Amino acid sequence: MPPRRAGWSRRKRPGATRLLRVALPALLACAAGTAAAQPYQDLTHDSKVFGEKRHYRIFLPRGYETSTRSYPVIFYFHGHSDRYTLEKYDDGKDTVPKIAAFTASHEVIVVAADGYVARDYTGFYGGAPYDVKRDGGQYDYGEYFLELLRHIDSSFRTLPGRRYHATSGLSMGGFASLYLSARYPDLIGSASAFNPGPEFYVGEPGRRSLWRPKDQTSSHGHTMIRLIRASGDYISQYHEETRAAYAAAPEVDFEFRQDEYHRHWATSIGETFEFHVRAFQNPKLEAPPKQWNYSSAQRRFSVYGYSVSSGIEGAGLTFLRNVSPGGFGLRTRRWSPDGPAAACSSLTVLTAPLYRPNAPYQVADYKVESGTSTKTETRADAAGRVSIELDCGAHEVSLTGPGAELLPPSLLPLSELGPFRPMPGAPIHLPLHILNTRTAPLTNLSVELTSSYPTVQILKGTAARKTVGAGATADLSGELSVQFTAGAGDFARTRLDLALSFDGGQAKETFDVMVPPDPLPAPAEVVVLDGATRTFSVFRQTGNQGGGASIQRTVTEGAGNGNGRLEPGEAATIWVRLPQGLDPFDKNNWCRAKVYSSSRWLTEEDDIQEDKQREWTGAQNRTSLVRLSRKTPVEEKIPLILDCESWSFSFTPDVRFGAEPLYQAFQFHKHHLFEWNWATK
Incomplete structure (x- = not known):
């Protein structure tokens, strides 16, 4: 067996682990006579996160019982209302045989995890897995996944390291695959998702953040990613938006497949698992x-050897960018991507x-909001780590000292x-600012x-600039x-x-802008x-076969004198009447707007997240x-872009x-995008 990766910690119970490693091959050998009828084992392990034994189904490669080889692992996550048996949607007639056929012909272990959360299920089947509801968080499924990974690595002959760990899944399980691989990129080398939840x-608990894969592609900058879509999948538009985000991320090793199929389903399991085999190689x-x-929604997290601890109040995410031995950028946001x-x-x-252990270092902290830079002296600890204290604002941090790159x-x-x-159709100056993080001037x-x-x-x-100060x-x-030139639409x-170009070298920066339609x-x-307080007519869908009508909704929103004008010091929501929404029956109804503005006088105080009517995806209407x-x-006049979303x-x-x-x-x-100007008079 290859040596374990240095620094990889496990929860080991020496006696129990040795006993399991000795007994399991014999147990599986005894079951070899029935392997053709049941090419998997349903097992349990202890979980501290859930405080109970947790189930999983494991598919072992042909010959595992008699070989001494070690194998890579694919962790597979089921969809809504299913469990580790993968039998809810098809009575075990499609997904299970396909996984079994793959492990019978490839040297790969597949583990079907259980997303079961008793509070959210009505029975053995039928519920929302992985504890990803807005009011959830009592069971951190990410921490549970680490328990499962450690259990599999300590109980079976597995290859160590992120290269040999993969995640995959369908629907909500596809979301879990993308989320967990983004949360633990130092442990997962490849991830695939079949028609993932958006x-x-x-x-x-109490500070949950909405997490969308399309906003977090940068966390997969060193992970191989594959998305698979069925052409007749009912949430294909969401899949296309996720695909477009990954396709536009040059740092992500990404591929995509579309299958001609009429259902929300995992359509090419064997071909997708071959993608993971390529990753293992x-x-x-x-x-x-x-x-x-x-990025992370946790107050405390560790990644690639870095540890971050914060006292963030309420919902919020922490973003690390361009992390290297020379420094890093840090942002926090109350919501992603624009909070x-x-x-x-x-x-x-x-x-x-x-x-260098115990060596002195200079830390330069550029605070973006104030445009000021401060320098402090510190020392690395005995392990060669440097501790840096910051606030929750936007920072660009550099280090100077032994081993710190310029x-x-x-x-x-x-x-x-x-x-x-930027608005199209007229010349504009881009607000470009180049930062010199060095402790010496740049020329x-x-x-x-x-x-x-x-x-x-x-x-x-x-x-050009002759000099940029330290x-x-x-x-x-x-x-x-x-x-910019733009057309109609979004x-x-x-x-x-x-x-x-600068003294001593060259660099390249790439950035995207979002151009409004014209x-x-x-x-x-x-x-x-x-x-x-106001009563609006809003559109209500009848059901998932189309149709709908207006209903009345009464709301009291904002904070001010209630005269219907946003005045200095007041907070407000903005509602827009749509002559025609996306649905044929959505006529002359109202919608609350998402507001975009570049004015320093107007701030978005809250991202209002509401379930879309009768949607099955978990997607939120954000205003x-x-x-x-x-x-x-x-x-003062403030130009605004008002964004109203309709659906059908x-x-x-x-x-x-x-x-x-x-x-x-x-x-x-x-x-639906509109231009509207706010004015004090």
Whole structure:
């Protein structure tokens, strides 16, 4: 057996583990006569997370009982209402035989995990697994997954290291595969998802955060990812949005497959497990990344040897970006991807043991909000780790000392609140700021802006600075100008490239912007709720075969004098009347808007998350509570983009996928964008 990876900790019970390793081969050999009829074992193990024995089904490769070889492992996660038996949807006639056939012909172990949460199930089958509801969190399924992984590694002959650990799953299990592999990228080398659920809640009880794979692709920068979609899957639009996000992430080793099939199902299990076999053969997955990004909804987490501990109050996520021996960027957000900084009492980053033990180091902390840089002296501990205290704002941190790499200048995000959204059709100056994280001045900086997109016209693409001070930024926002061209529809993701030359080297930065459509119409009618009560007609779907009608909804929202005008110091929601929503029956109904603004006087105070009517996906309708600063100047005008989402079940019974008719109505959604100007007068 190959040696275990250094530093990999396990919960070992020496006597029990040795007994199991000795007894299990004999037990399986005794069962060899029935292996053809039942090519798996249903077993249990003790879980501290759940406080009970947990079930799993294990498929062992042919010859495991008599060999001495060690094997890689694929952890498979079932969908809603199913369990580790994988039999709810098909009576065990499809998924189980396909997994058994694969392990019979490949040297791979497959473990079917159990997502069962008694509180959320009505019986052995029938419920929401993995504890991902908004009011959940009592059972951290991520911590449970670590228990299961350690149990499998200590009880069976498995190969050590992230390269040989994979996750896969269907629907909610596809979400679990993507979430767990993103949460533990140092343990999981490859992940696949069949028609994954688009979003669910993660984090501790009472402070759960909505987690969407399409917002967190950067956590998979060193993981092989594969998405599989059935063409007739009822939530295909969500799958396409997830696919587009991964396809646009150049750092992710990504592939996609679409199968012609009429149901929400795992359609190409054997071919997808071959993808994981390719990952098991990829030596690049063994080496730790030189630079990485990561996000977590937990107050405390460890990844790639780094440990972060925070006192974040309420829901919130912590983002680490461009982490290397030279430093890192840190952001917190109350919600992802565009929330404001979380509130916290403290935040501590303890680095991996990358530095010389007990050696002195200088830590430079650039605080993005204030544009100021501070320097402190510290020492690595006896293990070579450096502890850095921060607040919950936006930081760019660099280290100087033995083993700390000299960082190149870097481009700060164009917007600290989600993607930058430039208006099309007119020249604009991009708000570009280049940060010198060094403790010494940077000289001879020059930049060149380019884009491969035909919708981008670079009007002025070069700029230069003779000197950029230590811990300072070069403000290029008045120098580089572009013009975007857009069509009708939704926001269009557009990519630009920035080449940097400076004393001692070169670097390249890539960034995306979201360009609004053109034209951007005015809304038919707007109502502002600043502490007022109003009854609106809203659309209600009849069921999952289409149809619907208006119902009345009475709401009291915002905080102010209730006169229907957002005034300085007040908070409000903004409602828009849609002459026609996506559904044919959705006419002249109202919707609360998501609000986008680049004004420093207007802030999004809350991301209002509500279940979409009659959706089965867990997807949320996300809208805004905004607040206007008390310091807003008189006669100030603030341009806003209002985003209202409508949705519909689309059922076309005469449509076939291969020989099969459409099984379920598609769930579609559409964003309706409007331009609206707020003014004090």
